[in-house]
Amino acid sequence: MHFVVCIKQVPDSAQIRVHPVTNTIMRQGVPTIINPYDLFSLEEALRWRDKVGGEVTVLTMGPPMASDSLRKALTIGADRAVLLTDRFFAGSDTLATSFALSAALKKIGETFGKIDIVFCGKQTIDGDTAQVGPGVAKRLSLEQITYVSAINEVNGEDGTVTLERRSEGGVQVLKTNLPAMITMLEGSNTVRRGRIDDALRAARAEIVSWNAKEAGIEDVTMCGLRGSPTVVKKVFAPSPRAEKAALVEVGATPAASAEALIEAVLAKSPKIEDDLIKLASGF
Amino acid sequence: MIQEKFDAIVIGAGMAGNAAAYTMASRGLKVLQLERGEYPGSKNVQGGILYADMVEKIIPEFRNEAPLERRLIEQRFWFMSDNAHTGMHYRNDDFNEEKGNRYTIIRSQFDRWFAKQGQAKGVLLLCETTAVELIQDPYGKVIGVRTDRSGGPIHADVVVLAEGVNGLLGTRSELRPRPQPSQVALAVKEMHFLPAEVIEQRFNIKGDEGVVIEAAGTISKGMAGMGFVYTNKESVSVGLGCLVSDFAENQTSPAHLLELFKKHPSVAPLIAGSEVKEYAAHLIPEGGYKAIPKLFGNGYVICGDAAQLNNAVHREGSNLAMTSGRIAGEAIFQIKSRRDPFTADNLALYKQMLDESFVIKDLKKYKDMPDLLHTQASNLFLTYPQLVTKAMENFVRVDGTPKIEKEKHTFSSFRKARGALGLLGDAVRFARAWR
Amino acid sequence: MSDAKPAAPAAGAGRASMKKELPERFRNHKHVWVFIEMERGVVHPVSFELLGQGRKLADKLGVELAGVVMGAPGPDILHACQESFAYGADLCYTIENPVLADYRNEPYSKALTAVVEAHKPEILLLGATTLGRDLAGSVATTLLTGLTADCTELNVDDDKSLAATRPTFGGSLLCTIYTLNFRPQMATARPRAMPMPERKEGREGRIVPFAVDLHEQDIITKILSFIPDRDSNKTNLAFADVVVAGGMGLQGPENFQLVKNLAAVLGAEYGCSRPLVQKGWVPSDRQIGQTGKTIRPKLYIAAGISGAIQHRVGVEGADLIVAINTDKNAPIYDFAHLGIVTDAVRFLPALTEAFRKRLSPHTRDRMAG
Numbered sequence A: 001m002h003f004v005v006c007i008k009q010v011p012d013s014a015q016i017r018v019h020p021v022t023n024t025i026m027r028q029g030v031p032t033i034i035n036p037y038d039l040f041s042l043e044e045a046l047r048w049r050d051k052v053g054g055e056v057t058v059l060t061m062g063p064p065m066a067s068d069s070l071r072k073a074l075t076i077g078a079d080r081a082v083l084l085t086d087r088f089f090a091g092s093d094t095l096a097t098s099f100a101l102s103a104a105l106k107k108i109g110e111t112f113g114k115i116d117i118v119f120c121g122k123q124t125i126d127g128d129t130a131q132v133g134p135g136v137a138k139r140l141s142l143e144q145i146t147y148v149s150a151i152n153e154v155n156g157e158d159g160t161v162t163l164e165r166r167s168e169g170g171v172q173v174l175k176t177n178l179p180a181m182i183t184m185l186e187g188s189n190t191v192r193r194g195r196i197d198d199a200l201r202a203a204r205a206e207i208v209s210w211n212a213k214e215a216g217i218e219d220v221t222m223c224g225l226r227g228s229p230t231v232v233k234k235v236f237a238p239s240p241r242a243e244k245a246a247l248v249e250v251g252a253t254p255a256a257s258a259e260a261l262i263e264a265v266l267a268k269s270p271k272i273e274d275d276l277i278k279l280a281s282g283f
Numbered sequence B: 001m002i003q004e005k006f007d008a009i010v011i012g013a014g015m016a017g018n019a020a021a022y023t024m025a026s027r028g029l030k031v032l033q034l035e036r037g038e039y040p041g042s043k044n045v046q047g048g049i050l051y052a053d054m055v056e057k058i059i060p061e062f063r064n065e066a067p068l069e070r071r072l073i074e075q076r077f078w079f080m081s082d083n084a085h086t087g088m089h090y091r092n093d094d095f096n097e098e099k100g101n102r103y104t105i106i107r108s109q110f111d112r113w114f115a116k117q118g119q120a121k122g123v124l125l126l127c128e129t130t131a132v133e134l135i136q137d138p139y140g141k142v143i144g145v146r147t148d149r150s151g152g153p154i155h156a157d158v159v160v161l162a163e164g165v166n167g168l169l170g171t172r173s174e175l176r177p178r179p180q181p182s183q184v185a186l187a188v189k190e191m192h193f194l195p196a197e198v199i200e201q202r203f204n205i206k207g208d209e210g211v212v213i214e215a216a217g218t219i220s221k222g223m224a225g226m227g228f229v230y231t232n233k234e235s236v237s238v239g240l241g242c243l244v245s246d247f248a249e250n251q252t253s254p255a256h257l258l259e260l261f262k263k264h265p266s267v268a269p270l271i272a273g274s275e276v277k278e279y280a281a282h283l284i285p286e287g288g289y290k291a292i293p294k295l296f297g298n299g300y301v302i303c304g305d306a307a308q309l310n311n312a313v314h315r316e317g318s319n320l321a322m323t324s325g326r327i328a329g330e331a332i333f334q335i336k337s338r339r340d341p342f343t344a345d346n347l348a349l350y351k352q353m354l355d356e357s358f359v360i361k362d363l364k365k366y367k368d369m370p371d372l373l374h375t376q377a378s379n380l381f382l383t384y385p386q387l388v389t390k391a392m393e394n395f396v397r398v399d400g401t402p403k404i405e406k407e408k409h410t411f412s413s414f415r416k417a418r419g420a421l422g423l424l425g426d427a428v429r430f431a432r433a434w435r
Numbered sequence C: 001m002s003d004a005k006p007a008a009p010a011a012g013a014g015r016a017s018m019k020k021e022l023p024e025r026f027r028n029h030k031h032v033w034v035f036i037e038m039e040r041g042v043v044h045p046v047s048f049e050l051l052g053q054g055r056k057l058a059d060k061l062g063v064e065l066a067g068v069v070m071g072a073p074g075p076d077i078l079h080a081c082q083e084s085f086a087y088g089a090d091l092c093y094t095i096e097n098p099v100l101a102d103y104r105n106e107p108y109s110k111a112l113t114a115v116v117e118a119h120k121p122e123i124l125l126l127g128a129t130t131l132g133r134d135l136a137g138s139v140a141t142t143l144l145t146g147l148t149a150d151c152t153e154l155n156v157d158d159d160k161s162l163a164a165t166r167p168t169f170g171g172s173l174l175c176t177i178y179t180l181n182f183r184p185q186m187a188t189a190r191p192r193a194m195p196m197p198e199r200k201e202g203r204e205g206r207i208v209p210f211a212v213d214l215h216e217q218d219i220i221t222k223i224l225s226f227i228p229d230r231d232s233n234k235t236n237l238a239f240a241d242v243v244v245a246g247g248m249g250l251q252g253p254e255n256f257q258l259v260k261n262l263a264a265v266l267g268a269e270y271g272c273s274r275p276l277v278q279k280g281w282v283p284s285d286r287q288i289g290q291t292g293k294t295i296r297p298k299l300y301i302a303a304g305i306s307g308a309i310q311h312r313v314g315v316e317g318a319d320l321i322v323a324i325n326t327d328k329n330a331p332i333y334d335f336a337h338l339g340i341v342t343d344a345v346r347f348l349p350a351l352t353e354a355f356r357k358r359l360s361p362h363t364r365d366r367m368a369g
C-alpha cells in the first residue's frame, strides 16, 4: 500500500505577534511547526503501513525551509519526503494549492507507485480553511472522507477502507473504495516518537525536491497568486475595546465580594436579572 | 542495535556544542550531535550579546548570513537606587565599523543557524533527542551514549559534553559535580516586542545600531546580581539574575525582582506599551575559576557552561563556550590525526590548549571575584547605590544649601554607612579581586 | 501559502486581479443563496443565521435570497423550506432523492454543483460545520471559484462584491477576502458568529424543485451505520444565554465542580478553556474558543481563564463578559466588561451562594450535575 500524507509547515500560532502599527505578522523569531492536525493523519498512515505493509510518503508545498518539517516527518517514521517548491507557488490560495498538490500527487504515483490513500490534515492552523483536502480529492477524483475519528479496516485485497466519520449529530460508519482522500480528526490517535534509527535515517535522507515543471505542471498561471481566485484585500487587528474591564473592589470576605460583583453585573446590564430568573425557574 | 560508530558524539547544540561539532566536521570527522530541544536554541537563553571575534575564529564570514539583531554602539552602566540611577554611557561611533565587535542576538535563531552551518559540513544533528546515559566500557572509558529514543545506544570514540549548566549527563555520571547554589545565578528574561521605530527613538539609535544597559544596585535587594536591558531589532530583552543561594536565603523570587525592575522609573518608559511574548528562566554558572571541574577524562571532554566556563564580571559566557568547544574540536582532531586513542592522557591536550587561551586566563584573573561579590553583596548592591544616589542628588539639586555643606553631608553619609576603614577595605578588596 | 496572506497586487491580469473585471460568462449570475444544512431531518441553526445575514446582503444588492434544501423525499424538505421562509428566504430550491438521505460528499456535491450551474447564484453561503466545509471545498473546486472559509462577517461592498471577513493566524488578525472575478462567490460562516435573525411565523416563499439524476448504485461510499451521539442531551453550550467557564486557574480537576455548581444555580451551561480538555478534566464538547465552540451568551463568566487570543475569539460575541482572575494584568481584562481580581477557588462558592440567595424565590433547586 502507498500512503501519501500532505503536511504543511505553519508558524506556531500561539507565538504569533502582530505589529501594532502596520498590522502585519511579525515573523521574527516565530518558530514553525508541522501543522498539528497533519500529525494525526501521519500517525494513522504509519499505523496502517505497519499493519498492512507498504510505504508512507510525505508531501509539502512551501519554501525550501519547509524541508525541516519533512525531515521531522521522516524522523517520526515516514519513508520518503517530497518538497514541492517554486516561486510560482507563492501566494497560492486553497484552489491554487490543491491544483499544485494534485499535480505533485499524480507525479508521486507515477514515480514511486500508485497511491492508495492520500491523507490530509483536518485543517491548518494558519489558513484554517479545511479546503485543500477536499480540493485535492475532487481534482484527483478520489473518494473524500473528512473528519475521520477511526479507520477500522484497510483492505488491500478488495481495495476498500472502512472508517468512522464524525458528523454533526453522531458518527457515520462508512465503507468506500480506494483510492481515497482522508482527513483525520484531532485526538484520533497518539502520535509516536520515532526510534533512534528513524532519526538517523531522517537526518541523512535526501528530500526529493520538485519545482512546478518537475511536478508536471505546464500551466503555471494556475498556480500561486495568479491561479488564486480569492484576493486578500485587507488584514487588520481585531478592534481592541477602548476600555479595559471595570474592576470590582474585592470585599472583606468572598461573600461581600460576591454581592459587589452581582450588583455590578446588574448595574451594567439590568435586563440580565429577568433572564436569570427565567433560567433559574427552569423555563 | 545501531551498528554505526561515530568519531565523536556532541551532546548539546548550544554555543559550545555547535562550535565543537562544526570544528570537527569541517576537518572531516564523522560527528553526531544530539539536542534535546525541538530545534537548536529552542530552549537556550542569553541576554544576549554575541562577541564577534570568537565567532569569526570559527566561521570568518558569519556576519553575512548569521541572524544578528543589532550592532552594539553604546554601553550604559547604571547604578540604581529605588527611584534613580546614576549612570555612565559609553558611545563610540567607531563601533559602526563594517565588522562590528558585538551584536545582540536571539539564541533560538542564532543557535539554529550555527547548527545548520555544522550540518552543511556533515554533522548529523538529531533534535528532540536527549542523551540520557553515558555508556562506559569495563575500564571506565566513555564509549557512547544512550538516548531517550528506542533502538539502542550509539557508539563513538569520544563524547563532547556541551550540555550547558543544566545538563544532567555529566553530573549523573559523576564526571562533574552538581553546581552549588552559590556557584550559579538564576536569571530571568522577558522579550518585550515593540516596532523597530519605537526602539530606535527611545534608545537614540538608527538602522541596525543597538544599545546595552547593564544595571546593578538596589534592584537586587542587596544580593549579588545584575539587571539588563538589551535592544534587538523588534524587541527589547529585559532580565535580571542573582545567585541561587541568595534567592533561597532572601526568600524572594527572580520573577518578583524582574517585576520591580520593569517598574523602575528608569526602565519602565523604555518598554512601555510593549507586548511581552517570552518569559525564560535559566541558570548562569558564576562560580568562576575555582568552580571549574576536571575538563577531560577517559573518552570525554567537557566544554562551555557545563564546565562553568563563564565570566560573571564581564558577563561573557557564549564566547567562552564557543572557544572551549572549538578548542575541544581542534584537540580531538589532532589526537585523531595521530591515530592515538582518546585516553585521559591524550585528551589532556584540550586542557593545555584551553589554559593558553583567554578563557582560562580571564577566569584566573577574577578567581576571587565570586567570593567577594558574595560576601560584600549588601554593601555593593544596597548601601553604595543609595549613597551614590544621595551624593548625586546633593550635587544636582539646587535648593539654597551651600555647596560646602552639601559636600560635607555627602562625605559623612558615606562614612556613616561604611566607616572610613570599611570604605578603604572595600576599595582594596575590589582592586585585589580585579587585578 | 495560505489564502490568508496579504496578497501583493498581482502584476498583470491574473485570476486574482485586484480589479474587478467580471468576465461575460459570469454576468448573468444573480441572487444570494444559502445552503440549508439538514441532518436527520433537523436544520442546523447556522443555516438560519446565514439566512439572516443573506437577507441583508440580498437587500443591499436588490436581489432575491434563496435557500437550497436537499434530502430524501419526505415531509422534512417542506418543513425546512417553511423554516427558511420564516427566517427570510424568498424561495427555496429543493432536491429530493433517496440517495441524499444521509450526507455523503459525492451525491451532495454533485447535486449542489448542478443546481448552481443551472440557476447561477452570485453568492453561495454555507455553514462552517463538518458538513458545510466538506461540501464547500469540493463544490468550489469543481466550479473553479473562490471560497473563503470560516467567516465571522459578511458584507457587500459598494461595487457589490462579497467582502468575507475571517480570523487568521489563530485569531491574531482578521482579513477580508474577495472573489472579484469569479462566480459564485462562496463562503462558509462559523456557527454563532452571526446573530440569529428574528423568525417571522407564516412568512411565505416559492418552492422550486430541481431534479438531479442520482442512483445509489453509482455512489461508491456506502453508509454502513450511524451511531448517534450517546449523550442525547448534547450540550447546548453554543446557544446558551448564560455560560460559566473555568480555566487552568482552577488549579485542579476537583475544582471544576465549582464551575458546574454556579452554572446549575444560574441554569447556565458550563464550558472551559482548552488545557482542561487536553488534561482530560472536562470533555471536549465543552471547550470554548477557536478550536472549540463559539458562544454568544448574554452573560459569560470566566473563572481562572487567562483570555488567550484563541479563547477570546470564541467568546467575544457575548453581551457581558465577567472575569475572575488573580492576575490583574491577565489579557482577559482587555476584553471583559467586568472583573474581580481574586482567587476563583475561594470566590466561586461565595458567588454561587449569593446568586442562589438572590434567585431562590424563583429557583426549582436543581443539584449540580
Ligand SMILES: Cc1cc2nc3c(=O)[nH]c(=O)nc-3n(C[C@H](O)[C@H](O)[C@H](O)COP(=O)(O)OP(=O)(O)OC[C@H]3O[C@@H](n4cnc5c(N)ncnc54)[C@H](O)[C@@H]3O)c2cc1C
Pocket: B011, B012, B013, B014, B015, B016, B017, B034, B035, B036, B037, B040, B041, B043, B044, B045, B046, B047, B048, B049, B050, B051, B129, B130, B131, B132, B162, B163, B164, B165, B166, B167, B168, B169, B187, B188, B189, B239, B241, B282, B283, B284, B303, B304, B305, B306, B310, B315, B316, B317, B318, B319, B321
Ligand atoms: C539571562 C542570560 C543572559 C546571558 N547573557 C549573555 C551575554 O549577553 N553574552 C554572553 O556571552 N553570554 C551570556 N549568557 C551566558 C551564555 O548564554 C552561556 O554561557 C552559553 O549559552 C553557554 O553555552 P553552552 O553551549 O555551554 O550551553 P547552552 O547554550 O546551555 O547549550 C546546551 C545545550 O545542550 C542541550 N542539552 C542539555 N542536555 C542534553 C542532553 N542530555 N542531551 C541532548 N542535549 C542536551 C540543551 O538543550 C542546550 O541546547 C547569558 C546567560 C543567561 C542565562
Ligand SMILES: Cc1cc2nc3c(=O)[nH]c(=O)nc-3n(C[C@H](O)[C@H](O)[C@H](O)COP(=O)(O)OP(=O)(O)OC[C@H]3O[C@@H](n4cnc5c(N)ncnc54)[C@H](O)[C@@H]3O)c2cc1C
Pocket: A013, A014, A125, C170, C246, C247, C248, C249, C250, C272, C273, C274, C275, C287, C288, C289, C290, C291, C292, C293, C303, C304, C305, C306, C307, C308, C309, C310, C311, C314, C324, C325, C326, C327, C330, C342, C343, C344, C345
Ligand atoms: C492552535 C491553537 C488553538 C487553540 N484553541 C483554543 C481554544 O479553542 N480554546 C482555548 O481556550 N484555548 C485554545 N488554545 C490555547 C490557548 O492558547 C491558551 O493556552 C489557553 O486558552 C489557556 O487556558 P487558560 O486560560 O485556562 O490557562 P492559563 O493560560 O494557564 O491561564 C490561567 C489563568 O488563571 C489565573 N489564575 C491562576 N490561579 C488563579 C486563581 N486561584 N483564581 C483565579 N485565577 C487564577 C492566571 O492568572 C491565568 O491568567 C489554542 C492554542 C493553539 C495554539
Ligand SMILES: Nc1ncnc2c1ncn2[C@@H]1O[C@H](COP(=O)(O)O)[C@@H](O)[C@H]1O
Pocket: A006, A007, A008, A035, A037, A038, A059, A060, A061, A062, A094, A097, A101, A119, A120, A121, A122, A123, A124, A125, A127, A128, A129, A130, A131, A132, A133, C001, C002
Ligand atoms: N502547502 C501545503 N502543502 C501540503 N499540504 C497542504 C498545504 N496546504 C494545505 N495542505 C493540506 O491540506 C490540509 C488542509 O489545509 P487548509 O485547507 O489550509 O486548512 C492541511 O492539513 C494539509 O494536509
